[in-house]
Amino acid sequence: MKNGRLFLVIVALLLTSLSSAWAVKIEISAPGEQEIPLALTSFLPMGPIKPEIAQEIDAVLEADLSLSGLFSLVDRGAFLSDAESLGLSSVQVDFAQWKLLGAEAVIKGGYRVEGDRLIIEARLFDVVARRMLTGRRYIGKLDEARRIAHTFADQVLLSLTGTKGPFSSRIAYISNRTGKKELYLMEVDGHAPVRLTSHRKIVLNPDFSPVGKELLFTSYKNGNPDLFRKEIYTGRESRLSHRKGLNIGGRYSPDGREVAVTLSKDKNSELYLLGTDGTIHKRLTNHWGIDVDPSWSPAGNEIAFVSDRRGNPHVYIVKLDSLEVRRLTFDGKYNATPAWSPDGKRIAFSRLEDKRFDIYTIKPDGTDQRRLTFGPGNKEHPRWSPDGRFLVYSLDHNNEKSIYLMRADGTGTRRISAPGGDDSHPAWSGHW
Amino acid sequence: MQSMTLTRMFILFALVTLLATGCAKKAAMDDSQAAGGTQAVEETQMQEQQISSVEEQAVSDVAVAETEPAMMEAETLVRKLTRIHFEYDQYVLTKAAQDTLYANAQLLKAAPALKVVVEGHCDERGSDEYNLALGEKRALATRNYLISLGVPMDQLSTISYGEEVPLDMGGTEEAWSKNRRAEFTLQR
Amino acid sequence: MKLSKKQNWQRLHSRFEPGFMRMLLLSVAIHVLLPAFYTGLLYFSPPKEKPPVYRVNLVNKPVKNPQAGRPEASQKKQETVKKTQPKASPKPVVKPKPKPAPKPKPKPVVKPKPKPVAKPKPKPAPKPTVSKADEQSLAQKIDAMRRQKEREDRIAKLKEDLARERDKVVSPVVDAPVGEITGKGDEEGIAFASYVKAYITEQWRYSPYLGNNLNLEAVWVLVYSAEGQLVHKKVIAKSGNRAFDDSLLRAILKSQDLGRELGEKTEFEVTFNLREMQN
Numbered sequence: 007m008k009n010g011r012l013f014l015v016i017v018a019l020l021l022t023s024l025s026s027a028w029a030v031k032i033e034i035s036a037p038g039e040q041e042i043p044l045a046l047t048s049f050l051p052m053g054p055i056k057p058e059i060a061q062e063i064d065a066v067l068e069a070d071l072s073l074s075g076l077f078s079l080v081d082r083g084a085f086l087s088d089a090e091s092l093g094l095s096s097v098q099v100d101f102a103q104w105k106l107l108g109a110e111a112v113i114k115g116g117y118r119v120e121g122d123r124l125i126i127e128a129r130l131f132d133v134v135a136r137r138m139l140t141g142r143r144y145i146g147k148l149d150e151a152r153r154i155a156h157t158f159a160d161q162v163l164l165s166l167t168g169t170k171g172p173f174s175s176r177i178a179y180i181s182n183r184t185g186k187k188e189l190y191l192m193e194v195d196g197h198a199p200v201r202l203t204s205h206r207k208i209v210l211n212p213d214f215s216p217v218g219k220e221l222l223f224t225s226y227k228n229g230n231p232d233l234f235r236k237e238i239y240t241g242r243e244s245r246l247s248h249r250k251g252l253n254i255g256g257r258y259s260p261d262g263r264e265v266a267v268t269l270s271k272d273k274n275s276e277l278y279l280l281g282t283d284g285t286i287h288k289r290l291t292n293h294w295g296i297d298v299d300p301s302w303s304p305a306g307n308e309i310a311f312v313s314d315r316r317g318n319p320h321v322y323i324v325k326l327d328s329l330e331v332r333r334l335t336f337d338g339k340y341n342a343t344p345a346w347s348p349d350g351k352r353i354a355f356s357r358l359e360d361k362r363f364d365i366y367t368i369k370p371d372g373t374d375q376r377r378l379t380f381g382p383g384n385k386e387h388p389r390w391s392p393d394g395r396f397l398v399y400s401l402d403h404n405n406e407k408s409i410y411l412m413r414a415d416g417t418g419t420r421r422i423s424a425p426g427g428d429d430s431h432p433a434w435s436g437h438w
Numbered sequence: 439m440q441s442m443t444l445t446r447m448f449i450l451f452a453l454v455t456l457l458a459t460g461c462a463k464k465a466a467m468d469d470s471q472a473a474g475g476t477q478a479v480e481e482t483q484m485q486e487q488q489i490s491s492v493e494e495q496a497v498s499d500v501a502v503a504e505t506e507p508a509m510m511e512a513e514t515l516v517r518k519l520t521r522i523h524f525e526y527d528q529y530v531l532t533k534a535a536q537d538t539l540y541a542n543a544q545l546l547k548a549a550p551a552l553k554v555v556v557e558g559h560c561d562e563r564g565s566d567e568y569n570l571a572l573g574e575k576r577a578l579a580t581r582n583y584l585i586s587l588g589v590p591m592d593q594l595s596t597i598s599y600g601e602e603v604p605l606d607m608g609g610t611e612e613a614w615s616k617n618r619r620a621e622f623t624l625q626r
Numbered sequence: 627m628k629l630s631k632k633q634n635w636q637r638l639h640s641r642f643e644p645g646f647m648r649m650l651l652l653s654v655a656i657h658v659l660l661p662a663f664y665t666g667l668l669y670f671s672p673p674k675e676k677p678p679v680y681r682v683n684l685v686n687k688p689v690k691n692p693q694a695g696r697p698e699a700s701q702k703k704q705e706t707v708k709k710t711q712p713k714a715s716p717k718p719v720v721k722p723k724p725k726p727a728p729k730p731k732p733k734p735v736v737k738p739k740p741k742p743v744a745k746p747k748p749k750p751a752p753k754p755t756v757s758k759a760d761e762q763s764l765a766q767k768i769d770a771m772r773r774q775k776e777r778e779d780r781i782a783k784l785k786e787d788l789a790r791e792r793d794k795v796v797s798p799v800v801d802a803p804v805g806e807i808t809g810k811g812d813e814e815g816i817a818f819a820s821y822v823k824a825y826i827t828e829q830w831r832y833s834p835y836l837g838n839n840l841n842l843e844a845v846w847v848l849v850y851s852a853e854g855q856l857v858h859k860k861v862i863a864k865s866g867n868r869a870f871d872d873s874l875l876r877a878i879l880k881s882q883d884l885g886r887e888l889g890e891k892t893e894f895e896v897t898f899n900l901r902e903m904q905n
Contacts, residue, residue, distance in 0.1 A: 029847060029895040032823045036902035037832040037873070038777075075835040078773070108774050110831055110876055134876040167836050167869050187602070208602045210566065229626075230597060231570065252574055252598060255567045268567065270598075273578055275571035296575070298567040312568055319568055342565030349838075358564070386565070395835070405609060413835070431566070 041078035042166075044071065045109040045133075047089045048082075049126065052118040059117050059151050063126070066155035067113065069195060070173045073420070074163060074395070075413055080109045092116050094129050096138045104133040111139070113162070117151070124148050128158045130165060140165035152197060160437075163393075172391035176435040177398055178202075178212040178221055179409055183427035189223055190429075191238065194391075196409070196422035202236065203243075214435040215258050221433075222246065222256035222265065233267060246284045256280075257300050266290070266300035266309055277311055277324070290324050291331070301344045301353070303370070310334065310344040310353055310370075321355050323370065334372055345397075346370075347390050347414070354378075354388040354397055365399055367414075378416030390414070392436045398422075400430040512624055515549055521621035522580065526561070526614075529575035531583055535620075539580065542622070543587035546594075553625035555595050556581045561614035562601040573598030580620040595625055777828065818888055822850070825884055826896065830877035834903060836869040843899040844874055852891050854884035862895070874898050 046067055049060045071077050082089075084107055088100040094114055104112045115128040126144045131137065140161055144154040156173040163171035173194050181190045184201070189209045192199040203209050207226040214221055219238040224231050232248035233256045247253040251270035258265055264287060265280045277290040277297050291297040295315035302309055303323075310323050321334040321344045335341040340358035347354065352367040363384040368375040379385045383403025390397055394414060401410050401421075407430045409423035423429040519542045522535035531539070546552065558577030560569035577596035585591055606613035834840065842865040849858035859878055864871050877898075 029893040030819045030822075031895045031897070032819060032826075033897040033899070034823060034827050034830065035899050036827075037830040037877075037900075038828040039773075039831050040833050040903070042831045042833055042873075043774075076833045080774075105880075108777070132872075132876070134879045169837075208599070210570075210602070226599075251596075252570055254570050268571065270571065270574050275574065296568060296571040298571050299565060312565060314568075319565065340564060342568055351838075356565075363564075384563075394838075405607070 039078070042076055042111060043080050043107075043109050044077040045080040045085065045089070045104055045107060045112040046071065046082075047085065047112065047114050049115040049117050049128075050090070050092050052092065052116040052125075052127070054119060056117065056119060059119075059124070062151040063115070063117070063155045066152050066195070067159055070156060070159035070171065071162065073411070073413075073418055074159075074171065075418055076163070076166065077111075080107050089114075094127055094141075096131060096136060099131055099136075101131070101133050101136045104131075109133050111166075115158075119148065122148055124150060124154070126151070126154050126158075128154075128161075130162050152193070156193070156195075169393050169395075170437060172393050172396065172434070172437070175392055175438045176214075177409070177422070178214065178433045178435065179400075179423070179429050180209060180212065180431040181423075181427050181429045189221065189236070192423070194411070194422070196424060199424070202238065202241075211255060211431050212433045213257050214433055215262055216260055216436050217262040219435075219438075222258065224254045224256065233265075246282075247280060255299055257302060259302055260304050260306045266302060268298045268300070277309065279326075288326075290326070290329060299343055301346045303346050304348055304350045308370075310346055310355075312342050312344065321353070334368065334370070335375075336372075337375070343387050345389050348392060348394040352414075354390065356384075356386040356388060356399075365397065365416075376416075378412065379419075385410075387431050389432055389434045391434050398432040398434055400432060402430070512552055515545070515552055516554060516622055516624045518545055519554065519622035521619050523615060524576055524618040524620070526618065527564075527572070529558075529572060529579045531579055535580075536583065539583050540587060543584050543589050546584065546589045550590065550593065553593055553595070555597055555623045555625045556584075557603075557621050557623060558596065558598040559603060559605075559617055559619050559621070560601045561617040562604055562609075563614065564601075566600055566602075570598050570600035573600045576618075576620050780828070818886075818892070819894075821886065822884060822894060823896075826877055826881045829880040830873065830898070832870065832873040832900070834900075836873070837867060839867060840900040840904045842867050842870045843897065844871060846874065846878060846896050846898070848878065848881075848894045848896055850884060850888050850892050850894065852888055854886045854888050856882040856884075857891070865898075870898075 046064070049063045051060070068079065072079065086100075086103040086107070088103045091098070091100070093099055094116065099112070099114065110133050112131045112133055113129065114131070115126060117127075118125045124144075124146050126146075127142075128144070129141045130139045132139050142158055142161055144157065146154055153174065159173045160171035163169065175194060176191050177194060178189060178191050180187050181199075181201075182188075183190075184206075186206050187208045187210065188201055188205065189203040189212055190199050190201050202221070203223075203225070205225045205227040208231075209226075210224040210231070212221050212223040221236050221238060223234055223236070225234050226232075227234070228245070228248065230248060230250070231252050231254055233246045233253040234243060235246045236243045246256065246265065247267060247269065249269055249271040251273070252268055252275055255268045256265050257267070259279075263282065265282065267278055267280055268275050269278050270276070274294060275296050275298055276292065277300050278286050279288040279290060281287050290300075290309065291311070291313070293313065293315050295313050296319070297311055297313045297315075299312040300309045301311070307327065308323050308325055310321055312319050313322050314320075315322075316333070318339045318341075320336070320341045322331050323334050324331045334344075334353065335355070335357070338357040338359055340363075342356050342363075344353050344355040346352075347367075351369065353370055354365060354367045356363045357366050362382075363386050364377055365379045365385050365388045366375060366377050378397070379399075383401045385399050385401050388397045388399045396411055396413055398409060398411050400407055406425070407428040408421055408425070409429045409432045410419055410421050412419040520538045522531070522538050524530075524535070525532065546554065556577045558573030558575070558580070560573050560576075562569075574596065577598055581594045581596050584594060601617070604613070604617040605619070606616045843863070844865040845862040847858075847860045847862055848856060851857045856878070861871075
């Protein structure tokens with residue numbers, strides 16, 4: 007009896023261990039390809055043919071999606087008949103054709119013009135699972151094909167990654183195209199630049215409000231470098247701080263309720279927190295050295311800034327509750343313009359090394375420092391896209407300043423500002 | 439008048455939105471995400487509004503009246519005040535700068551009615567914000583030195599232009615050293 | 627009704643046969659030992675996380691000579707070497723003859739002409755930025771096209787190699803289980819395991835830009851029929867990351883047909899992670 011039970015237990019044990027042993031174990035520790043093959047078809051007319059609309063959508067989607075780094079685009083020349091078919095539901099799409107071409111995802115769509123309205127249908131399909139991943143109908147004005155395409159590109163990233171793309175957001179920057187430095191706004195790919203100020207003095211260093219379409223910047227409009235606030239769509243503008251001396255580097259807190267700023271009202275530049283009415287809530291630094299360039303942590307409890315308190319300019323972090331200051335960077339002789347990533351995991355900044363400024367990132371605990379840019383020219387003023395996927399920065403090369411984008415790992419670099427003017431100090435808006 | 443057109447625009451916009459969403463709801467989508475379609479419609483409508491406001495409400499152009507044709511005398515006086523230069527990333531006055539400022543102090547003391555702005559400038563290398571702060575330090579160092587030489591405080595104010603107003607755009611070592619300076623302008 | 631604890635206890639005792647307590651104790655002891663059995667404390671067994679199959683045999687890419695270096699197969703080795711030698715030369719002959727896969731070839735057949743025509747057509751872009759992007763994308767496309775070809779060629783070659791291997795090698799053990807845990811599985815099984823690994827890897831597409839977490843892992847059980855058809859699939863452990871898990875599902879759906887016979891119904895436990903992409 008005893009032995010019988012023991013035997014049974016052992017047999018049971020053996021059986022379970024054997025059954026798992028029969029399965030052949032395989033470990034696959036990297037995908038075969040690190041890009042998703044995507045077939046991007048031309049959008050088809052659902053009414054009168056307007057080739058320029060289809061081309062515009064194509065070009066924008068292709069540029070946005072390739073910037074994302076997610077995809078390899080399947081050669082259009084190899085497309086089969088389904089690319090010419092307006093079947094936009096998952097039962098109408100001939101997935102077998104796309105599978106044959108190796109595509110895992112396909113984008114199809116159509117456009118129609120109704121009076122002065124443009125209607126665009128756009129779909130993203132999973133070729134393998136044979137289902138629609140996202141479908142959108144956009145209704146806009148005739149000249150809004152670009153914007154709609156950007157919005158759909160955002161949507162594609164959202165449905166594949168769970169995080170919306172930044173392509174329909176905006177970039178503010180400073181340009182001297184009129185002969186004076188003024189504030190401008192453009193789309194993420196550099197299209198549709200609009201001048202927002204006519205101060206005819208010097209406008210500096212913009213920052214977007216996280217809530218509402220509003221910008222902070224410094225202007226010498228009234229003689230002194232004062233901090234201004236401007237509502238983008240109403241054009242309404244007011245001075246937030248015009249204390250004697252510097253009122254520069256205004257940065258909205260992540261909740262939009264406070265503004266970190268550099269003031270020198272007491273004869274030395276120090277960081278302060280202002281309320282949105284311009285009153286001083288708190289003084290953050292108290293040191294005879296220079297303290298400038300604040301950047302909020304996304305949690306809103308710390309601020310990275312630049313100080314020369316130990317000799318050369320380096321990045322420091324101040325805790326807002328205790329005002330405790332810790333040093334972040336130790337390498338290089340000149341570290342400036344810190345920008346905290348939206349997920350809080352990294353801080354981008356520019357560093358002078360070999361007589362040139364380049365963009366670096368570092369973890370907020372000071373470890374894992376990485377250099378992202380190489381090549382000639384000074385790269386400065388990095389700012390993150392609202393989703394943290396990209397960085398925008400200004401490049402000063404051959405006496406021309408221009409604005410560049412790259413992925414957060416330093417790949418995919420491209421110039422976005424048009425030639426023919428000095429463009430610098432980009433600031434990336436939140437999701438628009 | 440302006441508010442009239444604004445309200446009218448608003449009502450018009452509201453109507454358009456209503457129409458658009460109405461249409462979109464009718465045309466149901468055959469795939470599972472029909473709701474997404476109407477949501478997208480609203481998205482674009484929002485954009486539309488924003489875009490038109492950008493274009494229509496171009497920024498008001500408040501030109502600042504620049505000069506008033508008096509004070510010619512003061513202008514010529516200020517021009518006699520010589521600018522001084524600084525070392526890289528420094529706001530300490532050099533010996534040469536101190537000598538120049540001594541001469542300037544005599545001129546200022548001789549014309550007590552003259553109100554002067556001390557401008558601090560930097561070369562264009564480095565962070566703009568840091569340079570604004572550095573320029574201010576240069577202006578303040580200059581002012582303090584003049585005060586120590588007996589120039590009345592209220593005769594001197596300061597401003598920093600950082601790297602924004604270079605004298606020489608050359609981008610050479612020589613140009614940079616020219617741009618690292620403090621200079622004097624008439625207070626208006 | 628109002629019995630004391632002691633009385634209760636005695637009553638319980640009297641109900642059972644005398645040997646019961648001992649048996650109960652034994653049973654408890656065995657239960658206590660059970661976890662020990664599982665953790666491998668009581669008998670010698672290979673550590674669970676790293677089965678020798680993975681280490682000894684499967685690390686290698688598609689194996690031309692799966693037995694290389696294994697002592698028990700050494701006498702067979704010479705044979706295999708002999709046979710692989712001629713393999714190099716007949717290759718150019720073999721390749722064009724058997725159409726290896728249904729997949730790769732039809733493309734150029736279906737649309738040979740429109741290709742050069744279609745490409746320049748959509749290009750006349752008015753804006754300078756656009757045309758620049760187009761130039762880039764054109765290069766990308768050609769590149770993508772080339773890579774696609776290479777990929778297909780690789781799969782085709784894999785299949786060819788395997789076919790040759792399979793036709794020529796005779797299993798030393800008659801009924802050896804495929805890819806046995808002892809690492810002594812017959813070369814056929816090993817070859818198939820690495821073939822399956824290579825095949826699924828080839829189907830798997832995942833971009834690091836899908837998320838910024840490379841510490842993801844998921845485990846699937848896949849059962850393939852003797853004909854190489856996926857007959858059963860089951861997730862044992864999900865990663866919890868939707869983009870990652872979706873990419874695995876796509877890879878597995880694309881691997882429904884291995885394009886080869888396995889010779890025997892086989893269960894695979896496939897662990898997917900991004901270890902090679904970290905750093």
